[in-house]
Amino acid sequence: xxxxxxxxxxxxxxxxxxxxxxxxxxxxxxxxxxxxxxxxxxxxxxxxxxxxxxxxxxxxxxxxxxxxxxxxxxxxxxxxxxxxxxxxxxxxxxxxxxxxxxxxxxxxxxxxxxxxxxxxxxxxxxxxxxxxxxxxxxxxxxxxxxxxxxxxxxxxxxxxxxxxxxxxxxxxxxxxxxxxxxxxxxxxxxxxxxxxxxxxxxxxxxxxxxxxxxxxxxxxxxxxxxxxxxxxxxxxxxxxxxxxxxxxxxxxxxxxxxxxxxxxxxxxxxxxxxxxxxxxxxxxxxxxxxxxxxxxxxxxxxxxxxxxxxxxxxxxxxxxxxxxxxxxxxxxxxxxxxxxxxxxxxxxxxxxxxxxxxxxxxxxxxxxxxxxxxxxxxxxxxxxxxxxxxxxxxxxxxxxxxxxxxxxxxxxxxxxxxxxxxxxxxx
Amino acid sequence: xxxxxxxxxxxxxxxxxxxxxxxxxxxxxxxxxxxxxxxxxxxxxxxxxxxxxxxxxxxxxxxxxxxxxxxxxxxxxxxxxxxxxxxxxxxxxxxxxxxxxxxxxxxxxxxxxxxxxxxxxxxxxxxxxxxxxxxxxxxxxxxxxxxxxxxxxxxxxxxxxxxxxxxxxxxxxxxxxxxxxxxxxxxxxxxxxxxxxxxxxxxxxxxxxxxxxxxxxxxxxxxxxxxxxxxxxxxxxxxxxxxxxxxxxxxxxxxxxxxxxxxxxxxxxxxxxxxxxxxxxxxxxxxxxxxxxxxxxxxxxxxxxxxxxxxxxxxxxxxxxxxxxxxxxxxxxxxxxxxxxxxxxxxxxxxxxxxxxxxxxxxxxxxxxxxxxxxxxxxxxxxxxxxxxxxxxxxxxxxxxxxxxxxxxxxxxxxxxxxxxxxxxxxxxxxxxxxxxxxxxxxxxxxxxxxxxxxxxxxxxxxxxxxxxxxxxxxxxxxx
Numbered sequence: 078x079x080x081x082x083x084x085x086x087x088x089x090x091x092x093x094x095x096x097x098x099x100x101x102x103x104x105x106x107x108x109x110x111x112x113x114x115x116x117x118x119x120x121x122x123x124x125x126x127x128x129x130x131x132x133x134x135x136x137x138x139x140x141x142x143x144x145x146x147x148x149x150x151x152x153x154x155x156x157x158x159x160x161x162x163x164x165x166x167x168x169x170x171x172x173x174x175x176x177x178x179x180x181x182x183x184x185x186x187x188x189x190x191x192x193x194x195x196x197x198x199x200x201x202x203x204x205x206x207x208x209x210x211x212x213x214x215x216x217x218x219x220x221x222x223x224x225x226x227x228x229x230x231x232x233x234x235x236x237x238x239x240x241x242x243x244x245x246x247x248x249x250x251x252x253x254x255x256x257x258x259x260x261x262x263x264x265x266x267x268x269x270x271x272x273x274x275x276x277x278x279x280x281x282x283x284x285x286x287x288x289x290x291x292x293x294x295x296x297x298x299x300x301x302x303x304x305x306x307x308x309x310x311x312x313x314x315x316x317x318x319x320x321x322x323x324x325x326x327x328x329x330x331x332x333x334x335x336x337x338x339x340x341x342x343x344x345x346x347x348x349x350x351x352x353x354x355x356x357x358x359x360x361x362x363x364x365x366x367x368x369x370x371x372x373x374x375x376x377x378x379x380x381x382x383x384x385x386x387x388x389x390x391x392x393x394x395x396x397x398x399x400x401x402x403x404x405x406x407x408x409x410x411x412x413x414x415x416x417x418x419x420x421x422x423x424x425x426x427x428x429x430x431x432x433x434x435x436x437x438x439x440x441x442x443x444x445x446x447x448x449x450x451x452x453x454x455x456x457x458x459x460x461x462x463x464x465x466x467x468x469x470x471x472x473x474x475x476x477x478x479x480x481x482x483x484x485x486x487x488x489x490x491x492x493x494x495x496x497x498x499x500x501x502x503x504x
Numbered sequence: 505x506x507x508x509x510x511x512x513x514x515x516x517x518x519x520x521x522x523x524x525x526x527x528x529x530x531x532x533x534x535x536x537x538x539x540x541x542x543x544x545x546x547x548x549x550x551x552x553x554x555x556x557x558x559x560x561x562x563x564x565x566x567x568x569x570x571x572x573x574x575x576x577x578x579x580x581x582x583x584x585x586x587x588x589x590x591x592x593x594x595x596x597x598x599x600x601x602x603x604x605x606x607x608x609x610x611x612x613x614x615x616x617x618x619x620x621x622x623x624x625x626x627x628x629x630x631x632x633x634x635x636x637x638x639x640x641x642x643x644x645x646x647x648x649x650x651x652x653x654x655x656x657x658x659x660x661x662x663x664x665x666x667x668x669x670x671x672x673x674x675x676x677x678x679x680x681x682x683x684x685x686x687x688x689x690x691x692x693x694x695x696x697x698x699x700x701x702x703x704x705x706x707x708x709x710x711x712x713x714x715x716x717x718x719x720x721x722x723x724x725x726x727x728x729x730x731x732x733x734x735x736x737x738x739x740x741x742x743x744x745x746x747x748x749x750x751x752x753x754x755x756x757x758x759x760x761x762x763x764x765x766x767x768x769x770x771x772x773x774x775x776x777x778x779x780x781x782x783x784x785x786x787x788x789x790x791x792x793x794x795x796x797x798x799x800x801x802x803x804x805x806x807x808x809x810x811x812x813x814x815x816x817x818x819x820x821x822x823x824x825x826x827x828x829x830x831x832x833x834x835x836x837x838x839x840x841x842x843x844x845x846x847x848x849x850x851x852x853x854x855x856x857x858x859x860x861x862x863x864x865x866x867x868x869x870x871x872x873x874x875x876x877x878x879x880x881x882x883x884x885x886x887x888x889x890x891x892x893x894x895x896x897x898x899x900x901x902x903x904x905x906x907x908x909x910x911x912x913x914x915x916x917x918x919x920x921x922x923x924x925x926x927x928x929x930x931x932x933x934x935x936x937x938x939x940x941x942x943x944x945x946x947x948x949x950x951x952x953x954x955x956x957x958x959x960x961x962x963x964x965x966x967x968x969x970x971x972x973x974x975x976x977x978x979x980x981x982x983x984x
């Protein structure tokens with residue numbers, strides 16, 4: 078015991094942390110209320126235990142905790158012995174099962190009925206599904222086992238031909254064939270508009286909306302709880318120091334401003350996790366404490382403009398071409414341009430300058446122009462690239478005025494005459 | 505102190521699945537002090553392999569450190585998908601390959617250019633991660649559903665002790681594949697319930713990738729471009745053993761001086777450096793100039809490099825041709841036979857005039873034909889507005905289509921002697937179309953009034969008209 082504490086005691090840098098955890102139980106992180114959880118649990122219990130058919134949709138933006146809600150509910154549901162014995166689950170995903178045929182094969186597989194189906198050929202989807210559900214009937218032929226269908230990315234199923242799968246599933250849930258529960262998870266709030274009339278009428282119109290309603294103080298509190306180490310941490314002194322560091326971090330003014338900015342742009346948990354993760358990746362063996370500068374740096378990385386980063390790496394010739402395009406956009410108010418026009422504009426700039434440092438041949442300038450096209454900083458106006466020559470194809474600039482000016486400020490060793498040209502209003 | 509800040513790597517991984525953990529292995533303080541000399545350190549990996557990694561990745565220490573900290577300990581889960589973007593030849597694939605190879609992590613690398621269909625992609629991944637038998641389990645034209653199913657089967661047979669990485673280069677081509685492929689790959693860890701991370705490498709920003717209804721956002725990492733100093737440092741590394749390092753770096757300095765304002769792509773610069781070094785060493789090898797006499801060396805190589813910019817850099821001339829040219833004497837070199845048409849095309853006499861007539865027809869508005877080609881014409885009013893608004897200059901907008909009759913009318917007035925409209929004249933028009941000097945604009949079915957467009961540049965047509973002693977500039981409306 079003493080040896081262990083001695084070992085723990087002299088771990089300032091070294092063996093320091095065995096685990097710096099962000100708060101482990103994610104269900105408390107996500108913002109679904111107990112009422113919603115109970116509602117869903119009740120619904121599924123009625124199917125699993127009492128044999129009632131139900132359908133429900135869980136709707137919420139990305140990262141709101143829909144799958145997490147379902148996992149928690151399933152975990153609670155399977156604690157019940159009877160449900161655990163008889164409930165069957167089928168998990169389908171709109172991204173994977175892109176076709177009703179594939180979906181049916183997957184259902185057969187997950188219900189372990191491949192041998193039963195064997196080589197049978199069915200006339201229609203409904204027949205096939207009916208056969209599968211028949212096959213699940215319990216020994217005394219009284220009732221079938223309850224099946225839980227979970228459809229992830231539900232809106233993608235609505236794009237299948239005739240929405241056959243959805244129609245049949247909802248049909249079974251409305252008629253007294255077999256007790257099934259259909260739970261759809263989707264990120265689209267207008268998912269009901271996507272359903273056909275006959276499908277919509279068979280749906281029970283039960284929706285659970287998960288919309289985040291965090292206030293800023295709750296957000297800050299979340300940051301603090303997520304970064305703190307739990308009580309059961311082996312090295313208690315380190316945990317104490319760490320938690321104190323986290324407290325000072327959360328009290329810091331600049332940190333609060335940065336978190337306010339993040340909160341204003343998106344309240345969801347995933348972007349918060351990304352920010353905290355980038356922040357924690359700067360903690361190292363050499364530096365085992367968390368500082369406000371870490372969070373500020375992580376925030377800067379999160380908010381960095383990708384296009385500005387790419388502009389930083391362009392050659393001077395390409396930068397001059399972009400400035401020429403900006404001038405063309407200013408003069409002709411956003412009309413598309415082609416390579417010849419940009420070249421002409423660039424030549425006008427060169428004429429004013431006495432030194433011929435940028436006096437390149439036309440093909441070299443065309444190669445620079447093509448490089449910009451490959452980076453998708455400029456894009457052709459329409460797809461008819463076969464008919465027109467390369468030099469005369471019309472393009473648009475995909476950059477904003479302010480992005481270009483900002484990039485110019487940060488460009489390393491930008492020549493002053495180029496900068497002045499960019500600042501001047503016309504030509 | 506600088507070394508210390510670069511040593512920021514060692515944080516551990518995060519366990520994604522609701523439990524973010526970072527494990528550090530037992531690292532005594534003494535070991536920490538020793539690691540100050542190594543630029544990369546991480547508890548999960550051996551020092552020697554990290555040392556080797558650092559040697560192979562000059563100027564990319566910060567990025568490899570961040571990647572190491574994200575990858576974390578091998579047995580821990582890391583972030584499901586990472587998106588790395590940066591200019592080409594900025595070291596994205598190189599860093600990933602070196603890291604995965606030296607640290608011996610299970611990985612599958614593929615280029616989306618090769619995997620044109622989803623089935624090829626799935627096969628490659630299964631082959632690299634699980635072997636031939638797994639890849640053989642996939643049906644003929646596998647869908648994503650089959651891939652996930654086989655992957656899960658294989659996982660249950662051989663669960664992952666270390667994080668598996670799937671690295672995809674040129675990821676921008678995934679946008680053109682099936683709409684469900686990209687979102688599914690970003691969530692692959694969740695779909696297969698295994699310790700796998702998908703790394704996407706691209707030179708296009710993430711904003712252009714995002715699907716309509718959103719997806720699982722990957723972690724974004726930027727690989728900044730190399731600065732001039734860093735380029736110098738990296739290029740100086742492949743120096744010729746028989747010359748000194750200073751000599752080579754002065755050569756690189758001169759090379760960068762000529763090419764840096766045009767091109768900052770490391771691969772192109774290395775290629776140019778390799779091609780032109782023998783010419784640079786020529787005066788030293790012949791004994792005329794000492795190694796340290798940079799001014800004379802510069803005077804010798806600079807025109808050569810400028811010529812390289814117009815030919816080899818543009819791939820007008822292949823590298824082999826370039827090297828052959830260097831071996832010949834300067835007097836013998838003559839004209840470089842480039843790939844573009846304008847250096848070596850030879851046309852018959854009437855074809856040249858047909859081409860000139862086509863150029864005039866494309867770039868002059870039809871109403872001005874009277875002025876140029878009739879002996880007694882009236883005055884043509886050029887409105888001042890049209891002339892000042894240079895955007896309507898035809899040389900900026902491109903060639904306009906013209907009917908065959910107009911071409912022939914201009915042709916007859918331009919050619920000095922009398923020409924009969926025989927089939928040989930018309931067949932020459934067709935051969936000009938085949939040579940892609942003219943482009944046919946009308947539909948192929950229209951036989952009685954086909955329309956054409958002239959597809960040659962100003963320099964080319966001036967060269968042609970000089971050979972027949974025709975002053976074309978006098979006949980162009982834009983140069984009045």
